[in-house]
Amino acid sequence: MSKVLVVGKGGREHALAWKLAQSPQVEKVYAAPGSAGIKNVATPVDIPESDFDALIAFAKSENIALTVIGPEQPAADGIVDRFRAEGLPVWGPTAKAARIESSKAFSKNLFKKYGIPTAAYEVFTDFDKASQYIETAKMPVVLKVDGLALGKGVVIAETVEEAQDALRDMMQAHKYGSTGSTVIIEEFLEGNEFTFMAFVMGEKVYPMELSQDYSRAHDGDTGPNTGGMGAYSPVPLVSDAAVTDAIENALRKTAAAMVQEGCPFTGFLYGGLMATKDGIRVIEFNARFGDPECEILLPRLDGDLYEILQTLLSGGEPKINWKSDVSVGVVLASQGYPDAPITGHSIIGLSELDEKTIVFHSGTAIKNGEYVTNGGRVLVIARLAKDFAAARKEVYEEVAKIKCSHMFCRTDIAARAKP
Numbered sequence: 001m002s003k004v005l006v007v008g009k010g011g012r013e014h015a016l017a018w019k020l021a022q023s024p025q026v027e028k029v030y031a032a033p034g035s036a037g038i039k040n041v042a043t044p045v046d047i048p049e050s051d052f053d054a055l056i057a058f059a060k061s062e063n064i065a066l067t068v069i070g071p072e073q074p075a076a077d078g079i080v081d082r083f084r085a086e087g088l089p090v091w092g093p094t095a096k097a098a099r100i101e102s103s104k105a106f107s108k109n110l111f112k113k114y115g116i117p118t119a120a121y122e123v124f125t126d127f128d129k130a131s132q133y134i135e136t137a138k139m140p141v142v143l144k145v146d147g148l149a150l151g152k153g154v155v156i157a158e159t160v161e162e163a164q165d166a167l168r169d170m171m172q173a174h175k176y177g178s179t180g181s182t183v184i185i186e187e188f189l190e191g192n193e194f195t196f197m198a199f200v201m202g203e204k205v206y207p208m209e210l211s212q213d214y215s216r217a218h219d220g221d222t223g224p225n226t227g228g229m230g231a232y233s234p235v236p237l238v239s240d241a242a243v244t245d246a247i248e249n250a251l252r253k254t255a256a257a258m259v260q261e262g263c264p265f266t267g268f269l270y271g272g273l274m275a276t277k278d279g280i281r282v283i284e285f286n287a288r289f290g291d292p293e294c295e296i297l298l299p300r301l302d303g304d305l306y307e308i309l310q311t312l313l314s315g316g317e318p319k320i321n322w323k324s325d326v327s328v329g330v331v332l333a334s335q336g337y338p339d340a341p342i343t344g345h346s347i348i349g350l351s352e353l354d355e356k357t358i359v360f361h362s363g364t365a366i367k368n369g370e371y372v373t374n375g376g377r378v379l380v381i382a383r384l385a386k387d388f389a390a391a392r393k394e395v396y397e398e399v400a401k402i403k404c405s406h407m408f409c410r411t412d413i414a415a416r417a418k419p
Contacts, residue, residue, distance in 0.1 A: 001027030003062055004306060006042065007049055007079065008070025009035045011362035011380045012291035016068055016305075017042035018360070019298045023306035032058065036371065037361020037379075049074045052082045059088050066091060066309060069267070072148055072288050076102035080266075091309045093287045096263035100254070101270075101287040104146050104184050111282060114257040117249055118282040121186040127171045130183055134163045137185065144284075145170050146182035153180070154225055156188065191276035193283065194235045195293050196243075198251050199320070200269040201312045203259050205252050209300060209322050210235040210243065211293045212417075217338065219412045226338045227377060228292045230413035232328045232388065233300060237416065242275040250282050266313075295360045295380040296329035328391040328414045329382035330399050334363070335406040337376035345406040347371040347378070357398045358382040378407060388417040 004026055006017045013031055018041045021029045032055060034044030047054045049071060059067055067083060069075050069092030078095035099106040111118040119142070124130035134141070143166045145153035153176045157163035163185075170180035195213055199206040211233035217223030250271055258265045270286035270293075289297075298305070302321040311318040334341035343363070350371060353359060360382070363375015381399050385391035392414050399409060 001025065002065035002306070003027055004029045005045075005055075005059055005062075005064045005067040006031045006070055007055065007067060007074055009033050009038075009049070010070070010291060010375075011360040011377065012289055012294040013070040014038045014041070014360040014362070015295045015298045016070060016289070019301065019305045020068070023304045025304070026306050030058075030062070030064070035361050035364065036366045036374070037359075037364050050077070052079050055079070056082060056086050056088065059083070060086070065089060066306065066313075068092070068309065070288065072098065072101055072286065075267070075287055076148060089310075089313060091267060091313065093265050093267045094263065097258060097265045097267075098287040099263070100258065100265065100285045102148050104144050104284070105182055107285055108184060110254070110257055110261065114253060114260070116253050116257065116282055117280055119186040119189050121184050124183050124185065125181065127167065130167055130171065130185065131164060133185060134160055134167065137163070138187070139163070140188040142186040142188055143167060143170065144184045144186065145176045145180040146184065147178075189274050189276055189281050189283070191274045191281075192235075192237045193272070193274045194238050195231075195290055196246050196251065196271040196273050197290060197293065197297070198269050198271070199308065199312060199318070200251075200255050200265050200267060201315075202264045202266070203252075203256050204312070205247070205255050205269075206312075206318065206320055207247055207251060208297055209233050210238055211290070211297055213290065213293055214410060214413055217333075217410075219410050224338055226333070228290070228331060229333065229410045230328075230330045231290075231292045231296045232326065232391075232414035232417055233293070233296050234326065236418040238275050242280060245280040246271065246273050250280055254282075254285060291362075292329050292331055292377075292380050295358075296327040296382050299358055299382060299384055300325065300327050323384070325384040325386060326388050326391050326417075327382060327384050328388065328395045329380050330395055330409050330413050331362070331377050332379040332381065332399065332402065332404070332407045332409045333377050334373045334375065335408060341376040342406050343373045343375065345373045345404055347373060347402065347404045347407070349402040352401045353381075353398050354394075356383065357395075358384075373404065373406060388414050
């Protein structure tokens with residue numbers, strides 16, 4: 001029997017710990033730092049994600065058989081490199097490989113060099129030059145900060161004025177920190193946007209099922225961009241031909257390009273893609289499991305996640321199967337999210353949920369014996385069902401049981417999916 005360590009504290013890490021704990025090969029799952037909600041499936045360890053020395057010491061002292069890296073920041077900062085240097089088994093990308101997410105300029109240049117289809121773009125480090133470019137650009141345009149911004153450093157500007165405002169926020173007001181010193185301005189693409197993730201080990205790519213998330217805060221895709229307000233899987237709107245195109249020209253081509261660049265990717269590769277009238281286009285790649293996509297995909301995984309990861313790390317061929325059931329997940333977020341979430345409010349009703357409902361804690365704490373909000377995104381409520389009509393009905397019935405004076409959710413998750 002093996003011990004596993006999950007690094008992270010959000011809903012994604014809760015889902016990873018939940019799935020890993022189901023393995024008959026796993027004796028115990030730890031989560032560092034973990035959360036109030038994760039304790040039902042894993043033992044929280046009071047070590048920050050950024051304290052690599054303490055995490056390594058813990059992995060050694062507990063004889064951890066596998067460490068799984070959840071969030072993007074530790075990967076970008078080199079946690080995998082450190083673990084490998086100590087001879088510790090770890091699933092995640094090196095700092096160089098994590099640049100596929102931590103530097104959009106790196107990823108865009110990689111796409112150009114290896115012919116990976118993406119939106120036309122320009123990279124700017126000078127505000128005046130970027131501002132001048134916007135004045136003559138075809139609207140709408142997409143502005144992205146170069147580095148990590150927790151899914152929030154992207155603005156779709158419909159007008160020149162909106163684009164200039166966004167540029168000032170990024171490069172002059174430093175709304176997203178130093179990551180806004182470099183900005184990418186892209187053409188706006190039209191089509192069906194979806195998430196296509198894969199288990200990747202060098203040039204070996206094992207695609208997951210498709211999913212689609214909702215990044216805008218409010219119904220009808222309105223409001224500011226967030227880290228994600230819900231997701232569903234599979235995605236009937238995307239054709240089989242588009243899936244094949246995505247596997248060959250996006251996922252596999254990118255994995256091969258990373259090997260060629262001397263930074264082979266190991267981990268969960270996240271492809272944010274769009275099926276356009278001209279074929280697949282890559283919007284972005286991330287170097288970790290998507291959130292909240294993780295929370296609705298892992299319930300559909302019909303197999304042993306621990307065995308899959310260990311098989312991949314040893315160079316073998318994993319057995320990966322998916323349930324035919326569809327899944328829908330709804331995020332409950334604190335009022336004010338994403339800009340200024342209001343936290344510390346009691347959450348009532350979790351004990352009333354149906355046993356078939358899957359709950360992942362993204363941002364909760366325990367105060368006076370009860371759960372309270374402790375983050376922007378608070379909970380993910382997920383359901384599996386035979387079709388989307390049933391899954392949506394059931395998940396929203398469950399959401400209605402949860403009472404909190406300062407939480408909100410979107411009511412249209414998976415509404416665009418076919419029944």
